[in-house]
Amino acid sequence: xxxxxxPLHVLVLLPVxxxxxxxxxxxxxxxxxxxxxxxAAAAFALQLFISVRWGSDAVQYVAGWPxxxxxxxxADTYSAPLVLLTALFFSCTFLFSTMAGYMDKxxxxxxxxxxxxxxxIFLSGDLFNIYVAMELAMITIAILIMYKQEKQAxxxxxxxxxxxxxxxxxxxxxxxxxxxxxxxxxxxxxSRRLAELEDPRAAVVPYAMIMTxxxxxxxxxxxxxWLPRAHGAPSAPGIISAVLSGxxxxxxxxxxxxxxxxxxxxxxxRLFFLILGFLTAAAGFLLAIAQxxxxxxxxxxxxxxxxLIVMGLNLGTExxxxxxxxxxxxxxxxxxxxxxxxxxxxxxxxxRSYAExxxxxxxxxxxxxxTIAGVLGITGAPFFNGSISxxxxxxxxxxxxxxxxxxxxxxxxxxxxxxxxxxxxxxPETEPKPSRDPFVAGISxxxxxxxxxxxxxxxxxxxxxYGPSYSAAGALSGEKILIFAxxxxxxxxxxxxxxxxxxDFLAAVRGFKFSFNQITVFxxxxxxxxxxxxxxxx
Amino acid sequence: MASVAEFFSRLSxxxxxxxLFFIGLYGAMTQRNIIKTIMxxxxxxxxxxxxxxxxxxxPGHRSPVAGTPADQMxxxxxxxxxxxxxxxxxxxxxxxLAMYMRVVFRYKTADWNTLIRRLGD
Numbered sequence: 001x002x003x004x005x006x007p008l009h010v011l012v013l014l015p016v017x018x019x020x021x022x023x024x025x026x027x028x029x030x031x032x033x034x035x036x037x038x039x040a041a042a043a044f045a046l047q048l049f050i051s052v053r054w055g056s057d058a059v060q061y062v063a064g065w066p067x068x069x070x071x072x073x074x075a076d077t078y079s080a081p082l083v084l085l086t087a088l089f090f091s092c093t094f095l096f097s098t099m100a101g102y103m104d105k106x107x108x109x110x111x112x113x114x115x116x117x118x119x120x121i122f123l124s125g126d127l128f129n130i131y132v133a134m135e136l137a138m139i140t141i142a143i144l145i146m147y148k149q150e151k152q153a154x155x156x157x158x159x160x161x162x163x164x165x166x167x168x169x170x171x172x173x174x175x176x177x178x179x180x181x182x183x184x185x186x187x188x189x190x191s192r193r194l195a196e197l198e199d200p201r202a203a204v205v206p207y208a209m210i211m212t213x214x215x216x217x218x219x220x221x222x223x224x225x226w227l228p229r230a231h232g233a234p235s236a237p238g239i240i241s242a243v244l245s246g247x248x249x250x251x252x253x254x255x256x257x258x259x260x261x262x263x264x265x266x267x268x269x270r271l272f273f274l275i276l277g278f279l280t281a282a283a284g285f286l287l288a289i290a291q292x293x294x295x296x297x298x299x300x301x302x303x304x305x306x307x308l309i310v311m312g313l314n315l316g317t318e319x320x321x322x323x324x325x326x327x328x329x330x331x332x333x334x335x336x337x338x339x340x341x342x343x344x345x346x347x348x349x350x351x352r353s354y355a356e357x358x359x360x361x362x363x364x365x366x367x368x369x370x371t372i373a374g375v376l377g378i379t380g381a382p383f384f385n386g387s388i389s390x391x392x393x394x395x396x397x398x399x400x401x402x403x404x405x406x407x408x409x410x411x412x413x414x415x416x417x418x419x420x421x422x423x424x425x426x427x428p429e430t431e432p433k434p435s436r437d438p439f440v441a442g443i444s445x446x447x448x449x450x451x452x453x454x455x456x457x458x459x460x461x462x463x464x465x466y467g468p469s470y471s472a473a474g475a476l477s478g479e480k481i482l483i484f485a486x487x488x489x490x491x492x493x494x495x496x497x498x499x500x501x502x503x504d505f506l507a508a509v510r511g512f513k514f515s516f517n518q519i520t521v522f523x524x525x526x527x528x529x530x531x532x533x534x535x536x537x538x
Numbered sequence: 539m540a541s542v543a544e545f546f547s548r549l550s551x552x553x554x555x556x557x558l559f560f561i562g563l564y565g566a567m568t569q570r571n572i573i574k575t576i577m578x579x580x581x582x583x584x585x586x587x588x589x590x591x592x593x594x595x596x597p598g599h600r601s602p603v604a605g606t607p608a609d610q611m612x613x614x615x616x617x618x619x620x621x622x623x624x625x626x627x628x629x630x631x632x633x634x635l636a637m638y639m640r641v642v643f644r645y646k647t648a649d650w651n652t653l654i655r656r657l658g659d
Contacts, residue, residue: 169582176590
């Protein structure tokens with residue numbers, strides 16, 4: 001196997017350049033051209049993944065400069081699967097919404113620009129390049145979430161962009177410190193030079209600054225206020241929510257993994273992030289249960305799942321680490337599917353309240369099946385992909401306090417999705433409309449099939465994507481299925497007799513919002529805490 | 539008072555940039571006026587840029603263009619990078635201001651807390 005057939009920077013630029021070229025074409029042509037560009041990027045990403053997985057890492061120094069000086073692009077075991085996931089995800093969601101009304105020229109162009117920015121984040125091996133790509137993604141997302149300009153969309157986008165701008169200012173100051181300390185921006189060289197430092201404490205301040213920014217991006221506990229606003233924004237079309245929740249949050253988590261390795265000689269903050277992951281997961285599902293808007297339920301739930309992924313990555317055992325990595329992909333699949341189907345449901349019913357939507361199954365059978373597949377995946381039902389990654393994480397946590405926490409998180413997940421699933425049943429108030437879009441049905445079923453396949457061939461999927469092979473047979477043992485059934489029964493019971501009776505309390509939780517000033521205080525507090533913890537750990 | 543003046547005179551530009559960064563952060567934490575918070579965030583960004591540009595700088599250094607002897611040249615990398623960062627900063631602040639105008643037209647307030655209350659209606 002000889003390396004990728006196109007240079008990495010061409011892959012990064014492909015979507016945005018196709019978008020720009022297609023921008024001048026007439027309506028009939030441009031959608032086709034953009035779609036072709038997106039699918040071509042997916043094909044190249046697939047080839048890149050194959051060459052990295054069964055060949056060697058692809059490292060490229062842009063413009064032929066030597067190492068250290070050049071901007072470096074790297075595709076390795078961590079980044080290649082995520083690039084492939086991003087490319088496939090964008091192509092599928094693009095196909096999904098080809099007939100939607102909001103898909104005009106500018107929207108599609110921005111959509112492809114976001115794809116390029118995400119590729120750049122995943123492939124960059126250079127701190128400043130990551131900074132630029134993150135800023136690009138941030139601006140694009142802000143425009144996309146206020147695209148339809150309904151209701152409070154502009155406020156949501158403004159809060160999002162200002163919060164992230166503060167995070168990026170931290171990030172840049174951190175980069176500056178690192179550059180002063182090591183004289184380079186290349187991640188691998190930084191890691192080598194940090195190990196040679198006489199006093200590793202010198203790198204603790206930039207470490208805390210950069211990690212604060214990355215924690216904002218990956219929506220950890222006190223810093224997640226932007227996520228439900230961006231992902232659940234009333235005006236954001238379904239595909240934007242799907243892409244943000246499915247792939248964009250993963251960029252933050254990916255940087256968390258990457259930078260942990262770079263800064264391994266400086267500080268060991270695994271315990272900090274483990275605890276934070278648990279708290280994030282718990283807060284996420286508690287807030288999800290309190291929501292009434294189906295998109296907000298899903299958005300808060302993304303926070304909970306990110307917490308679970310961060311827990312897995314920081315438990316310190318190999319199984320849990322790869323379980324977390326696999327869960328990143330699984331979460332993209334089922335949350336993407338849930339958001340896409342939620343978008344269709346909202347458009348069809350004309351409401352976002354879970355109490356007013358009834359009988360999705362009878363009215364839209366395909367969307368109903370897709371939702372069920374997504375729900376089964378996310379709750380970790382046996383035979384679905386969520387069960388495999390959760391099983392691996394649990395395997396890695398065995399015997400520690402973390403295992404108890406995982407049971408609690410799983411219970412919360414099931415509880416919030418019992419609430420979400422109520423929209424499926426009952427009788428719809430109006431007659432079913434004839435289904436009109438073959439792509440919607442087709443893509444939903446593809447996602448559903450991928451969720452099922454990821455569960456049935458769980459251990460093979462991990463081996464195929466990342467390499468290490470663990471047996472996932474335990475995920476299908478009678479004990480696991482019993483535990484799932486028991487948790488499900490408990491979830492339904494608690495929902496019926498507990499959650500439905502504390503409406504006032506939930507309304508209070510729902511109405512509680514943090515102002516911008518409070519959010520900034522949280523960012524500062526997080527920075528100080530992380531700084532203190534890192535100092536103590538050196 | 540003399541010691542305070544002495545303390546400040548010993549600060550380098552980099553130290554002041556870090557100070558400026560946290561002044562900006564303080565502004566973002568305390569100001570309720572949206573324009574003031576946008577200014578604070580802009581100050582944080584500018585402070586980070588100043589800090590970056592001052593890395594490896596020594597008095598007597600000249601701009602890194604053709605013709606400057608290598609030993610008198612300022613480090614060119616921060617300068618090249620910060621041009622990019624300045625452009626990004628300007629565009630983000632411009633976008634914040636554009637959104638601010640929309641918000642003010644719709645909700646008739648420039649105060650974060652009042653804004654949150656009016657969103658619910």
